[in-house]
Amino acid sequence: MWPAVLLTSAGTYLLKLAGLSVPHDALDRPRVRRIATLVPIALLAALAAVQVFVTGRHVVVDARAAGLVFAAIALTLRAPFLVVVVGAAAVAAGLRALT
Amino acid sequence: MSERSTSRDGRREVLVDAVSIGIAVGAYGLSFGALASLAGLTVGQTVGLSALTFTGASQFAFVGIVGAGGSYLAAILAAWFLGVRNALYGLSLAPLLNLPRRRRFVAAQFVLDESTAMTISRPTAPTVRLAFWATGISVFVCWNLATVLGAVGARAIGDPRDFGLDAAVGAAFLALLWPRLQDRLTRITAGLGAVVALALTPVLPPGVPVLAAAAVAIALAWREPRWGQVTPTTTVEP
Numbered sequence: 001m002w003p004a005v006l007l008t009s010a011g012t013y014l015l016k017l018a019g020l021s022v023p024h025d026a027l028d029r030p031r032v033r034r035i036a037t038l039v040p041i042a043l044l045a046a047l048a049a050v051q052v053f054v055t056g057r058h059v060v061v062d063a064r065a066a067g068l069v070f071a072a073i074a075l076t077l078r079a080p081f082l083v084v085v086v087g088a089a090a091v092a093a094g095l096r097a098l099t
Numbered sequence: 100m101s102e103r104s105t106s107r108d109g110r111r112e113v114l115v116d117a118v119s120i121g122i123a124v125g126a127y128g129l130s131f132g133a134l135a136s137l138a139g140l141t142v143g144q145t146v147g148l149s150a151l152t153f154t155g156a157s158q159f160a161f162v163g164i165v166g167a168g169g170s171y172l173a174a175i176l177a178a179w180f181l182g183v184r185n186a187l188y189g190l191s192l193a194p195l196l197n198l199p200r201r202r203r204f205v206a207a208q209f210v211l212d213e214s215t216a217m218t219i220s221r222p223t224a225p226t227v228r229l230a231f232w233a234t235g236i237s238v239f240v241c242w243n244l245a246t247v248l249g250a251v252g253a254r255a256i257g258d259p260r261d262f263g264l265d266a267a268v269g270a271a272f273l274a275l276l277w278p279r280l281q282d283r284l285t286r287i288t289a290g291l292g293a294v295v296a297l298a299l300t301p302v303l304p305p306g307v308p309v310l311a312a313a314a315v316a317i318a319l320a321w322r323e324p325r326w327g328q329v330t331p332t333t334t335v336e337p
Contacts, residue, residue: 012154039320043181092263
């Protein structure tokens, strides 16, 4: 695990340093900006979907989905992060306790 | 900033903002610590990520993929991809901070969503450097303290599934994603990313479907968008 932690850290540090160090023109292009904007969006959406709807290698709908629905509603109402996360956990745990 | 901000008030305002943001970020840190424990990381590894990687979305991605049984390679790649935006932040910050070469190596670690948002929102102020350093250091301290609390706390409560912590991971990613969904293109990208990842889940090893979603985003970003403008956003999240 530690080598993976250190490799991750080295990469993210170099990306931060690159922005401060490289000549402005090399990175400041519309395509690079579009990629840097859209890639995190696709990754975060994919990560959310996989965390909620995947068990092992199967796509399933269970109590976690109810937690996600709660999270979406809470975010629409501009709830703070902790409310979103803890509330989603509570909804899922409550549903499991009932079924 | 308000008109009454003389140089002294300006500094004070910056410091108050920096501390407030640090405290707000603590909530993410608590969740991260708890979720990393759930994914099987030791307290040391969890804090190692918070102190060394120190960029929230990348850390959540790493523990999310490892926790789901994905390979380290997939986890590392996802974390790197998510860190690319920090390079663009650095690009905006460099001319404002005008750092001497050696100080850049220290400053780099503090290039974050928060420190960038705080710094570029006051580009002409004499406090621009203070805003960067104060926010960066405040977030660093709060993020790491909260990570320890979350990691230790999660160990104390027993089976995390009884508390719905596995559902909390998805909610955390959704919360990180939410402020970035600003127009049609970003929403289409998010929808496609989720669908592609789920569609590939039965046929690819864990973690890899998530990376496929990144490839979709690159393909979408390659050409000038037909719908809407892509504007880089900074959000309150390390």
